[in-house]
Amino acid sequence: MRDTPTVHAHLTGVVVHGAGRGRGLGFPTANVAADPGSLVPPPAIYSGWVLRHSTGAVHRGTISIGSNPTFCDTADVHVEVYCHDMSDEFYGERVGLWFVARIRDTVKFASPDDLVRAARQDVLRSEVLLSSDRGRRVLTDALALYEKTVSA
Template sequence: MEVIRLQYPNEFKVNEDEQIAVALGFFDGLHIGHQEVINTMIEIAEKKGLKKSVLTFDPHPSVVLSQKQQRTTYITPLPVKEKMLEEYGIDYLFVVNFSSEFAQLSPDTFVKDYLIGSNVKEVIAGFDFSYGYMGKGSVATLEQYSEFNITSIVQKEDDGEKISTTRIRELLSEDKLEEANRLLGRSYSIEGFVVQGEKRGRTIGFPTANIEPSYKYFLPSLGVYAVTLTIGSDPTVYKGVASIGVKPTFHENHKVTIEVHIIDYDRTIYGETVTVYWEHFIRHELKFDGLDALIEAIQEDKDKAIELLKDK
């Protein structure tokens, strides 16, 4: 997959001999609704002998367009999104820098400079895709162009509610991890590297790996989770119990950290890259009255995690 980063004004031109099918969207999370858009694009492209492509944006448009609700953390940060799209067999990933200048483009200019100018013959987008200044462009306006065909993907719902990145972020914040994973079509994951911590866990019999996320991830709610994880390029899946929190038993107003106790594992892995898969929510973060209460709770969390992960 070739990643092509586009600025405004767009000066990129594809090979004149190549005709392209493109899926349009921000695609944070690549949830099951996004997957339908991309799989439809792939099906059309293969049927018509077109190059398969995705056009997305970076950063999230809210960074430019909204003062109050800027989205600066992601379910799938751009490098993760790139890896996932490559697994689809995409030929081109177009990443458009969503800048203040780009946000001022008329819908027609966007279409002519970024779609028609790139020899796009098939456009696939969700029913609510918008583009151009003030979001005035829509699927309906795309249908007015004769240079390409437009395929609109109808709203995908779960229990009568639209499947969306916003909904999944809400679920992750509300301790509804299993539901979020169902809408994602996979377990939510965070990639990071293992850093030195306070090493308090090993003194109470539960050594932990302190995980520094590699990118600006949206974090699930503070609490304790049953997780699986992989280490480096080793495909072995390990089981663990993880906490996201501020360690209130020991600190006040401390920064949020991610710690994972890997079950039946005793190697030192500082500096290793790990991917943590968030499988089940166990409980909220609590402040305990002393070490004995904390140790008892951690053992209960570990036992619960083993039970929840028995089929993993």
Template sequence: MQIWNSLAEVPRDFGPSVVTLGNFDGLHRGHQEVLAQVRAEADTRGAAAVALTFDPHPALIHRPESAPGQIMGLADKLAAMAELGLDGVLVVPYTLEFAAQTPEEFVRSVFVETLGACTVVVGQDVRFGKGNSGDLSTMVELGGELGFDVVVVNDEGHDRRWSSTWVREALRKGDVDTASAVLGRHHTMSGEVVHGAARGRELGFPTANLSGDACGIIPADGVYAGWLTDTHGHRWPAAISVGSNPTFVGVSRQVEAYVIDRPEEPVEAFNLYGQHVVVEFVQRLRGMVAYTGPEALIEQMHLDVDQARAILD
């Protein structure tokens, strides 16, 4: 899959293409249906299947104080898009200048002149152009004027429309089951493993601590069964702790994963520090609880690991 980080990077003779647009945060099942339609239309027309997305998320430019947390980072989103069979993704740097284009200016410059679109695939609620003034009827009108077809993906038939908002709501509650159902896969976070306070190691449960700038929404505090995938592609079962660990004073909120039944030797082969890992949330085991002391906490941690092992086995 080709990735272009500006309009200027797209080859001048590119096209014909079937194009869609969106933020695609989380790349949930609704997004997947749209991209599957793009792929199918492209195959029918002998064209390239292309998605247009934005970086940063427009909300971070227009209302940074209330912008929603991003379900996944750009690199993770592009990797997931590649798995869906797209030929290319155009990542448009989102600025106030770019946002000031009228719907016609946007469609003409990006879809027609840059990507050579023969078909544009959109949802019924598509909005684009200055102040989101363009809608589905605008797109159809512009298609007639500029020479491309418009295909509308029907997302009716679900009890609730798939959405990034739904995923965020579920994760805020720690409901990773619902998040997985909407995403069509388990929610993940990715980031570098950094040194922590080594408290887990002292308790007999050494953990991989994600850096504070890790990508992905942190779910509600608690303990989860999940997986950790290291830089080398090894996928390990894990018990994942999210929170500040109220049993101890002065601990900041963090995400740390204890690899279950980790290989004992050679120890050097299992050094995760500095590695970029992916943590996958499968099921919530419990909320975060303050225990009377380390002994009670250790007893609970053994129970957590046993339960996680049973779920992941």
């Protein structure tokens, strides 16, 4: 199932506070509360683009959708994105997530260290996917839709 392309899924929502666990693991994530009616893809790890509505800035991201099975602390599904190229906090901001490809299933790791090793590989794989023709097409589509929305 590696690298199975998703449809041009687009999820919008607001960045909210999470448990803060990602920062402690060296992968600070923005937790996104999806807007009602937003299509939330099935639990997995994805590559994608993060578009900040307040600034129009676009960031490369690795997106985790799931219940954080390694920590077994909730059954709730969370949407979290690690931005490869920035570490700003942007709580309360609206964002759009544009999915490029599915990288792998979410799984329970034996330890947080195993999770960190896998996350490093996920980010490397995500970079390759975002730089691909498909990744650039998804970015072009995201920016075109954003421009339409802003100018309307």
